[in-house]
Amino acid sequence: xxxxxxxxxxxxxxxxxxxxxxxxxxxxxxxxxxxxxxxxxxxxxxxxxxxxxxxxxxxxxxxxxxxxxxxxxxxxxxxxxxxxxxxxxxxxxxxxxxxxxxxxxxxxxxxxxxxxxxxxxxxxxxxxxxxxxxxxxxxxxxxxxxxxxxxxxxxxxxxxxxxxxxxxxxxxxxxxxxxxxxxx
Amino acid sequence: xxxxxxxxxxxxxxxxxxxxxxxxxxxxxxxxxxxxxxxxxxxxxxxxxxxxxxxxxxxxxxxxxxxxxxxxxxxxxxxxxxxxxxxxxxxxxxxxxxxxxxxxxxxxxxxxxxxxxxxxxxxxxxxxxxxxxxxxxxxxxxxxxxxxxxxxxxxxxxxxxxxxxxxxxxxxxxxxxxxxxxxx
Numbered sequence: 001x002x003x004x005x006x007x008x009x010x011x012x013x014x015x016x017x018x019x020x021x022x023x024x025x026x027x028x029x030x031x032x033x034x035x036x037x038x039x040x041x042x043x044x045x046x047x048x049x050x051x052x053x054x055x056x057x058x059x060x061x062x063x064x065x066x067x068x069x070x071x072x073x074x075x076x077x078x079x080x081x082x083x084x085x086x087x088x089x090x091x092x093x094x095x096x097x098x099x100x101x102x103x104x105x106x107x108x109x110x111x112x113x114x115x116x117x118x119x120x121x122x123x124x125x126x127x128x129x130x131x132x133x134x135x136x137x138x139x140x141x142x143x144x145x146x147x148x149x150x151x152x153x154x155x156x157x158x159x160x161x162x163x164x165x166x167x168x169x170x171x172x173x174x175x176x177x178x179x180x181x182x183x184x
Numbered sequence: 185x186x187x188x189x190x191x192x193x194x195x196x197x198x199x200x201x202x203x204x205x206x207x208x209x210x211x212x213x214x215x216x217x218x219x220x221x222x223x224x225x226x227x228x229x230x231x232x233x234x235x236x237x238x239x240x241x242x243x244x245x246x247x248x249x250x251x252x253x254x255x256x257x258x259x260x261x262x263x264x265x266x267x268x269x270x271x272x273x274x275x276x277x278x279x280x281x282x283x284x285x286x287x288x289x290x291x292x293x294x295x296x297x298x299x300x301x302x303x304x305x306x307x308x309x310x311x312x313x314x315x316x317x318x319x320x321x322x323x324x325x326x327x328x329x330x331x332x333x334x335x336x337x338x339x340x341x342x343x344x345x346x347x348x349x350x351x352x353x354x355x356x357x358x359x360x361x362x363x364x365x366x367x368x
Contacts, residue, residue, distance in 0.1 A: 001345070027211060037350075038342070038344050038350065075348070076350075078348065079348075079350065159367040160365045162224055164222055164259070164262065166218055166222065166260075166263065167219055168214070171218065171219045174351065174358045175358050175366070178342065181344045181345070182359070
């Protein structure tokens, strides 16, 4: 499918709504790559401008793709093959636009209701019709307001019956991919 | 809802299909509790017979419920309030049967197709009609065959278009809860 997912580590907010760069985590890398591979996305981009964080990602990928892990767990090697690094959001947009030869529709997830909300069923139909999409997920306390302001639409909050919706980004990404691409 | 989820650490298989007890992980505890609370389940049971593993869980819960974490993150405190410990599967069945005053239908997830498969839509309808359910998730390389043999039905594998379905248990639990209880 012409769907990419990006996990944004900068610019995001901390709990005081200040703009920061968050740390890459091993588990976000593995869990979201496995979900991305399961649901057939094209690439899973990690966006961070920090050289030490990028090196950490490369070290983890090397272990599972050419090091000891490659022989130990071939399924993990396959999942991590979809991971790519980007320095910043501008570079991310440039790369996916070149790949699809058109700018994809850029969607973000939001924990709040919005007048820019799209519907999962509509986006799913457009994906299966061949349209390219890029879906952004934030880390920390969420993506910076200026980044949220420039996306093309917002995927509605993931909820059950109540008002509590404090999912981990790993859980949210898995559910969004299942809603948009799952075999159900 | 009259739905409980249990994460089984014994009896499970290792990669050589031997029966082992797996280690409790901090992240399975947090991620699945947050998803469970979001989708309105009643309890999230951790099943392990090992005293040191049970103590680890109690220490984590204490930190977030009465220690420093309780003031730092009230959302996490709320999520972890649904966590309970059980020594073994027999104790788990006894506890949920006493709670609902009837034995719930026990379902497990499976990565393989099965003639005991149920349908997500049917189970969802039965949950919303008030029937009690207990959903088991395995750790390691999956639940022991004798445990799988005694459940009432199997939830079908979670897939996208392809054959790859190596999700983490955290991702699988999030998706199953969304399919059965999500506001979609």
